[in-house]
Amino acid sequence: MTALLEVTDVSHTYDEAVFEGVSLSVERGEVLAVIGPSGVGKSTLLRLLALFERPDRGSIEFEGTDVWAVSEGQRLEMRRNVGMVFQEASLFDAPVLRNAEYGLRVRQSWPDRVRRGVADLVGRRNGTSETAREALSVVGLEGKEAQNARSLSGGEAQRVAFARALAYDPGVLLLDEPTSDLDPRNTALLEEAIDEARQREIGVVLATHDMHQAERVADRVAVVLGTGIAEIGPAERVFEAPNDDRTRKFVAGELVY
Amino acid sequence: MPIQRRRFLALAGGAATAGVAGCTGMFDGEDEAADGGEDGGGDDGGGNGGDSAASVEGEELVLTTTTSTYDTGLLDEVNLAFEERFGTPVQAIAQGTGAALETARNGDADVIMVHARGSEDEFMEEGHGVNRRDLMFNDFVILGSPDDPAGIEGGEDAVEAFETVAEAEEMFVSRGDDSGTHVAELEIWDEADAEPGGEWYVEAGAGMGDTLNQTSQQGAYTLSDRGTYISQRGEIELEILVEGPVEGGPEILANPYGILAANPAVHGDRNYDLGMAYIGFLTGQEGQEVVENYTLDGEQLFFPEAISEDPNFEQYVPEGWSANGDADDDETA
Amino acid sequence: MTGGALLAVDALPAFVDLPFESHYITSIVRVSLYVSLVAVAISTLFSLPVAMVVGFSEFPGKSLVTAIINTGMGFPSVVVGLVVLFMLSSSGPFGPLGLVFTPEAMIISQFVLATPVITGVSLAAVTSVERNVRDAAFAMGGTRLDVALVVIKEARFGIATAVLAGFGRAISEVGSVLIVGGNIAYADGTSYTRNLTTAIQLEARQGRFETAMFLGAILVALVLLVNAAVGRLGGSGRTR
Numbered sequence: 001m002t003a004l005l006e007v008t009d010v011s012h013t014y015d016e017a018v019f020e021g022v023s024l025s026v027e028r029g030e031v032l033a034v035i036g037p038s039g040v041g042k043s044t045l046l047r048l049l050a051l052f053e054r055p056d057r058g059s060i061e062f063e064g065t066d067v068w069a070v071s072e073g074q075r076l077e078m079r080r081n082v083g084m085v086f087q088e089a090s091l092f093d094a095p096v097l098r099n100a101e102y103g104l105r106v107r108q109s110w111p112d113r114v115r116r117g118v119a120d121l122v123g124r125r126n127g128t129s130e131t132a133r134e135a136l137s138v139v140g141l142e143g144k145e146a147q148n149a150r151s152l153s154g155g156e157a158q159r160v161a162f163a164r165a166l167a168y169d170p171g172v173l174l175l176d177e178p179t180s181d182l183d184p185r186n187t188a189l190l191e192e193a194i195d196e197a198r199q200r201e202i203g204v205v206l207a208t209h210d211m212h213q214a215e216r217v218a219d220r221v222a223v224v225l226g227t228g229i230a231e232i233g234p235a236e237r238v239f240e241a242p243n244d245d246r247t248r249k250f251v252a253g254e255l256v257y
Numbered sequence: 258m259p260i261q262r263r264r265f266l267a268l269a270g271g272a273a274t275a276g277v278a279g280c281t282g283m284f285d286g287e288d289e290a291a292d293g294g295e296d297g298g299g300d301d302g303g304g305n306g307g308d309s310a311a312s313v314e315g316e317e318l319v320l321t322t323t324t325s326t327y328d329t330g331l332l333d334e335v336n337l338a339f340e341e342r343f344g345t346p347v348q349a350i351a352q353g354t355g356a357a358l359e360t361a362r363n364g365d366a367d368v369i370m371v372h373a374r375g376s377e378d379e380f381m382e383e384g385h386g387v388n389r390r391d392l393m394f395n396d397f398v399i400l401g402s403p404d405d406p407a408g409i410e411g412g413e414d415a416v417e418a419f420e421t422v423a424e425a426e427e428m429f430v431s432r433g434d435d436s437g438t439h440v441a442e443l444e445i446w447d448e449a450d451a452e453p454g455g456e457w458y459v460e461a462g463a464g465m466g467d468t469l470n471q472t473s474q475q476g477a478y479t480l481s482d483r484g485t486y487i488s489q490r491g492e493i494e495l496e497i498l499v500e501g502p503v504e505g506g507p508e509i510l511a512n513p514y515g516i517l518a519a520n521p522a523v524h525g526d527r528n529y530d531l532g533m534a535y536i537g538f539l540t541g542q543e544g545q546e547v548v549e550n551y552t553l554d555g556e557q558l559f560f561p562e563a564i565s566e567d568p569n570f571e572q573y574v575p576e577g578w579s580a581n582g583d584a585d586d587d588e589t590a
Numbered sequence: 591m592t593g594g595a596l597l598a599v600d601a602l603p604a605f606v607d608l609p610f611e612s613h614y615i616t617s618i619v620r621v622s623l624y625v626s627l628v629a630v631a632i633s634t635l636f637s638l639p640v641a642m643v644v645g646f647s648e649f650p651g652k653s654l655v656t657a658i659i660n661t662g663m664g665f666p667s668v669v670v671g672l673v674v675l676f677m678l679s680s681s682g683p684f685g686p687l688g689l690v691f692t693p694e695a696m697i698i699s700q701f702v703l704a705t706p707v708i709t710g711v712s713l714a715a716v717t718s719v720e721r722n723v724r725d726a727a728f729a730m731g732g733t734r735l736d737v738a739l740v741v742i743k744e745a746r747f748g749i750a751t752a753v754l755a756g757f758g759r760a761i762s763e764v765g766s767v768l769i770v771g772g773n774i775a776y777a778d779g780t781s782y783t784r785n786l787t788t789a790i791q792l793e794a795r796q797g798r799f800e801t802a803m804f805l806g807a808i809l810v811a812l813v814l815l816v817n818a819a820v821g822r823l824g825g826s827g828r829t830r
Contacts, residue, residue: 050728050729052725052728052729076731076733079731080731082729082731083729083730084726084729084730086722086725086726086729088722090720090722090723090725090726091723091726092723092726092727092740092743092744093743093744094743102727102730102732103730103731106727106730106731106732106733106736107731161726164726164730165729165730168730168731174729319691324795328795328796332777333777333778333779334777335777336776336777337777337778340776340777340778346776346777346778346780346782347776347777348691348772348774348776348782348783349774349777350691350772350773350774351773351792362681363679363680363681363682364679364680364681364685365679365680365681365690365691463795464795466794466795466796466797467794467795469797470794470795470797488796489796489797492797492798492799493797524680526680526685526686526688527680
């Protein structure tokens with residue numbers, strides 16, 4: 001069976017970040033943590049997976065199809081199977097519910113969107129926001145739908161960002177250091193939400209510099225050191241008995257870049 | 258209300274052109290409502306006659322004229338009468354004589370009504386204008402503040418008055434805009450034994466109204482057409498110090514107005530027929546009567562000159578022009 | 591809003607003795623609003639895509655376009671009027687369109703004047719939208735158009751300011767509309783190409799300062815009214 005997401009021998013340079021010959025795969029319903037010191041290009045890797053840009057070399061396949069070998073329209077469809085949460089919440093200046101609905105809205109046809117916009121203007125809402133409400137409840141934000149997203153605390157905002165990506169039920173969920181600015185309580189809420197995503201058979205890629213978080217939530221771990229993946233494997237094994245010498249040092253906190 | 262209706266038709270025509278840019282509703286909505294479904298028929302106002310040759314309704318007539326005819330209110334009066342007769346509203350653009358002729362040179366006017374014979378002649382000689390007629394006249398007057406620091410009041414000689422002002426170096430405000438009045442003023446300076454220049458001589462570069470305001474504010478002297486002065490004397494502190502020929506003053510202060518059409522051979526897209534209809538109307542009995550009867554503050558501003566039993570062939574051609582091609586030859590008896 | 595302003599003027603003579611006919615004033619206000627609103631609407635439709643392209647893509651000549659926008663903001667209106675007159679005059683390249691001395695000619699020159707202002711201020715507004723918001727729209731499955739719409743929505747206050755600035759520039763300029771419009775009013779007092787500014791100029795020239803002042807007050811009131819209306823439209827939800 002083909003993997004949900006397969007990265008093969010990808011090399012890419014973006015700003016300072018350089019990596020060469022990166023390969024990894026993600027299955028449905030698993031959480032792959034990408035760990036490594038900051039500045040090694042974890043974000044760049046996630047941007048490649050979100051199809052922000054084309055890698056210099058190598059291939060990225062979604063369910064066996066090379067995303068850069070298809071037409072623009074097909075690529076948009078594949079892209080729409082990906083959800084993403086950034087280090088900063090990056091919410092729109094609009095009510096919470098509208099933020100959570102955003103992915104659903106851009107997937108509607110233009111006539112529907114216009115009709116929806118008119119309905120919003122005259123204050124009548126229809127049922128399509130139910131999925132968005134449900135996603136908000138996953139992150140514990142029921143009752144905040146009407147509040148402006150820009151007035152939320154950092155933790156709440158990041159949870160809205162998570163609900164925004166979860167609402168349209170993506171196959172792949174990319175999380176780029178989602179809890180690095182959050183307090184323990186919000187971190188815990190978000191980690192619960194990650195677990196919920198796994199329950200929903202979503203393949204999650206979590207970039208983090210927090211090894212403890214990786215230990216808590218990940219099924220498998222990819223350790224990025226230098227310009228490539230030093231080691232990839234089941235989380236327990238990588239943390240308990242790393243094969244690679246540098247991984248061992250990094251996990252032990254001895255390796256400082 | 259026939260006038261109202263015709264105006265609406267013309268507006269609808271204009272609005273049809275406006276339709277390119279959309280939003281015509283703002284423009285004619287009220288008139289349309291008031292007009293109870295009378296349809297303009299979409300006769301495009303931009304065209305020269307369109308298909309319905311029998312009617313001039315919906316056509317446009319562009320007149321460039323001097324600020325003096327406009328600012329005195331005479332133009333509105335004659336244009337209303339013309340519209341009543343022909344159903345075409347007149348689009349009048351008030352400029353200085355020089356600018357009015359230049360606009361016509363660019364092919365942007367059908368009829369030109371100005372008061373600088375030399376410039377009109379030049380315009381005709383270049384082939385831009387045809388069918389010039391003498392239309393009316395009034396006169397220029399020399400104005401100054403009531404205390405008259407240079408002491409020119411009551412003079413019989415305009416040239417001498419100018420010389421006196423120059424000698425006293427009292428402020429003189431010139432139009433400085435190549436208008437008919439400006440040209441007339443320069444002609445007087447030409448005759449005078451003095452040079453307009455120096456700090457006492459300022460050019461307003463503006464219309465007669467602006468110039469009068471400025472002259473009044475400065476307590477200075479200026480040359481004005483009588484009409485604009487009368488229409489504005491309530492607002493300014495200026496008095497007539499030297500009268501023009503209308504009140505027995507010197508002939509050099511005469512101010513004749515001419516009217517002529519854009520040459521259809523040169524400006525083929527202008528509305529020549531309608532332009533000639535306008536000239537015909539203004540130089541005919543009805544138009545001349547309107548000129549004769551137009552008064553402001555009980556004073557007649559313009560004196561009709563178009564209707565005369567004695568032939569005046571000079572008005573059709575540049576001054577001094579002779580059929581034998583040599584202007585200097587004086588063969589006429 | 592338009593209707594309101596006109597109604598107010600229509601109603602005035604009922605209790606104030608004005609030194610002029612209200613019909614004259616209303617038709618001038620109507621021409622002013624028609625010309626400036628259409629010019630600003632077209633200009634906005636033109637300016638926003640330009641601001642987006644200049645703001646978010648690289649192309650040869652980009653710095654030249656930016657320079658044109660910046661110098662255009664302060665471009666003298668009489669020069670614009672002269673150039674537009676030259677283009678539209680019967681002897682000019684667009685003479686056959688027959689647009690000289692029409693409200694449409696005034697729209698063209700106001701469009702030329704307002705566009706650098708609207709583009710320039712919009713450009714500043716859209717480029718100040720943070721990159722991560724654009725990234726989020728893209729990552730949620732937005733197309734390039736969706737991302738552009740998000741940027742416009744995020745920058746809506748800045749864009750509203752841009753449109754207002756453009757409207758202010760358009761409705762209050764006198765130099766170019768006088769040249770290309772000709773300041774025409776029919777003999778019965780119905781304005782054809784006479785707007786508030788050219789009417790003020792004319793009334794002042796004829797020494798009728800009261801009418802000029804009244805027209806000036808209308809002009810200022812209109813600008814304030816439009817400002818207030820736009821401020822109200824965008825007022826809710828401004829929490830940043």
